[in-house]
Amino acid sequence: MQLSVQRIVRRFGPVAALGGVDLEVAEGEFLTILGPSGSGKTTLLKAIAGFEIPDEGTVLLGGEDVTLAPPRQRDVGMVFQNYALFPHLTVAQNVAFPLEMRRRPRAEVARRVEDVLRLVELQSFGGRLPRQLSGGQQQRVALARAVVFGPRLLLLDEPFGALDRKLRESLQLEVRRLQRSLRLTTLFITHDQEEALIMSDRIAVMDKGRIQQIGLPGDLYARPATRFVADFLGESNLLEGTASAASASIPGFGEVPLAAPQPAGPVTLLLRPEALRLGGEVEALPCRARGTVVETVFLGLSAKLRLRLQDGPEVLARVPLRPSAPPPAAEGEVVTVGFSPEDVHVVPRA
Amino acid sequence: MLSPGLNRRVIARRRERGLFLLAVPALLLLGVLFAWPVLRLLAMSVEGGTLEHFRKAALDGLYVSVLLESMKVAGMVTAICLVLAYPVAFWLSRAGRLGLALGMFALLLPFWTSVLVRTYAWLVLLGRNGVINRALRDWGWIEVPLPLLHNMTGVLIGMVHVLLPYMVLPIYASLLRIDPDLPRAAEGLGAPAWRAFLRVTFPLSLPGVSAGCALIFVLSLGFFITPALLGGGRVIMVSMLIEQQVREFLNWPFAAALSTVLLVATLAIYALIGRLTRGSRLATH
Incomplete structure (x- = not known):
């Protein structure tokens, strides 16, 4: 009822x-x-x-x-x-x-x-x-x-x-x-x-x-x-930055285009760890950053990586694993990570 | 280093055995000053290899009827205590902080005074011209004083007063152990409060009820001061007979026989109550 x-x-x-x-x-x-x-x-x-x-x-x-x-x-x-x-x-x-x-x-x-x-x-x-x-x-x-x-x-x-x-x-x-x-x-x-x-x-x-x-x-x-x-709900990267019309400036990643224009001022972007990519495909993505792997956790189907971005915050990345493939990156290694702007969600400010 | 041949289980057992030493001083004291004299007394009842004293205790109608009377008194005291104590224990188990503190204070206050003093206080309260009768007459509620003293009524009032806390506390403890979600679940499933109580709370409190009953019955059976003072010679308990045999007739062997009978009866009843309530205890633990 x-x-x-x-x-x-x-x-x-x-x-x-x-x-x-x-x-x-x-x-x-x-x-x-x-x-x-x-x-x-x-x-x-x-x-x-x-x-x-x-x-x-x-x-x-x-x-x-x-x-x-x-x-x-x-x-x-x-x-x-x-x-x-x-x-x-x-x-x-x-x-x-x-x-x-x-x-x-x-x-x-x-x-x-x-x-x-x-x-x-x-x-x-x-x-x-x-x-x-x-x-x-x-x-x-x-x-x-x-x-x-x-x-x-x-x-x-x-x-x-x-x-x-x-x-x-x-x-x-x-x-x-x-x-x-x-x-x-x-x-x-x-x-x-x-x-x-x-x-x-x-x-x-x-x-x-x-x-x-x-x-x-x-x-x-x-x-x-x-x-x-x-x-x-779930794991998240909450990226703090400054919005100016149709893009936001995020430390580490630079300018990130936004789907909908935001009022100028501080902005929080949600980037789920699985949306953050690693390896060869990254070069094709518009938003990229360099970072050092601080920690890797093996989770079976995937691995969780904690990275410290150059000139930016710490972020989590979740990369799928295949049994035969080598591990994506070792701790201490410097890698490039990236994401596609449509995977980003602007968290409304209270 | 392990000494050769010394089993690890032996070492483990030795460690546990050490704890037993903690109880030794108390056991020694009780053994020398209590257990040994009691055994000596019990031995007296069969001194000279005769069962004569037991035969007298069993065949003389007086002693049998006193034992039965003692059991009747103990049974009545237990029943009255149960009826009075359960609601109090139930209230305490649900009471707020202040209620609990006040309730517990009132409950434990009597323990700060000796039974003798409390019993004398009842003499003052219950007598023909005692506080109660005088008040009732002054208010015009009665014309002839109520017979409250030197009879069964007086004995029951005095014994219930002394023993009531021993019933409240175990019931309170067993009520506290009941998960408050259980009566809540019963009400959520459609039970009115009183049915939730009868089907769930009360059965689950039976271990406390049986512990309280056993305690009060056993304590009542051996009661001496209160029935002696408030009974006025009209209520005779086994303990009073034993005292009489020792003090007036110096008949130690017969007093020892009566003591043995009382002890055995007490243990038997204790075992019986334990057996009757074992079912409920199994179900709740």
């Missing part, structure tokens, strides 16, 4: 944990709130789940005002960070809990618990206690419990944080598959930008109690609206 958050404010003493947040999540959409710890994303989640009453603003669920409704009346399924499985109840009892609270007939409870356990591939684990399961299995039980009663909204509060990388990746895909097949409106909270890029229909980046930017993952990555978003 559609979720609409309007001008939510929550203050703790002099600190505004939420400073007027607006958010629209469409029916069946998977929207991620991405932000560092302390950005207010958990407070926002609590206000939506009903564990926190905002000082101002409205929470609408399917058009119904639930701002002041207690959690039990919201029909919101939530997966907690540490899963919050009831340790004294079996897996089946945990999953049956929301149905029992809704006083569903016993036969229906049994059938739906079985169905949803099959959905998360835990059909033979119904009789176990949570502590007899692995972390990934517990996470799936928590998910089953959150969706078994057909919630109007699914909330996921950093549910993958405690899992190792491999398991996390397979569960991310599993959650996404489940969410799509049930067409569940989902709000996912994370501080992990990679996770956000993998899973979301749209991402809302939060900082200091406000949503900084909301949009498609690709848009946010390519055209961040603020310096914070550019920095937080």
